[in-house]
Amino acid sequence: MSETDPGYTHAHAGEVGARRATVGDPTDHESINVPLTRAGASENAHQAEAYRMAHAVFDPEAPVQAAEEEAEVRKSIKEGRREVGGTVSALADKMDVKGRASDVTAVARGKVTEVADKVRDITPDQVKDVADKAAAQARKRPMMLLVFLAGVVAALVVRRIMRRRGR
Structure with missing residues (x-):
């Protein structure tokens, strides 16, 4: 044995490791699955598996009002997207300091011009x-x-x- 040749002749990555198997099935001598623990365990496990498979019935519930629920979900998704879009645009507007400052400046200029015009009209x-x-x-x-x-x-x-x- 060495690092390049571990000594396994038939084992490769696909056969090594734990796999789903019925309890009591024979295992490889290199497997990490638990070996047989008592006589008759294999037969008991196979009988229990067969009984479980014979009586296990999967009966999914019929979809009730699936179309209406789907329409409601689509509507709520559309509303959520619109709300998030509005929130994102509002945040972008708040983050635009230069734009907000120019808006405030424009409003202040308008008020100053208005007051100056009134003073000119009133002044003798x-x-x-x-x-x-x-x-x-x-x-x-x-x-x-x-x-x-x-x-x-x-x-x-x-x-x-x-x-x-x-x-």
Whole structure:
């Protein structure tokens, strides 16, 4: 015997291992099936197998309303697919951050434009003239505008600090 020649002359993979067999059938000397344990076991096992096969009756139940059940199942599958499809598209919409941001931006732009139009309609002509002159000056001297805005911010900060100390 060696690794390449285990010493089995007639055994191969198809004959080795446990297979379905009636209890008491003779086994190969190399089989892992349980050998005979007592005299007459083979005859008793064959009789029991024959009795079981003679009296075993498989009587499946007749399908009741199979067509209706099948239609209901198909309908529920179709509804489930539609619901899952809606859920998937909703999740995809939620995951599209760029698209959602552009939608929000478009809505905000629309509201700002609407408010600006209302303010233009309500504002008197004198105020419009003053605002136009201030805008022209700001375009000519942007540094002046920055200094003015910095002064406004500084005034607001000082006011807030004074309020907190007053409490």
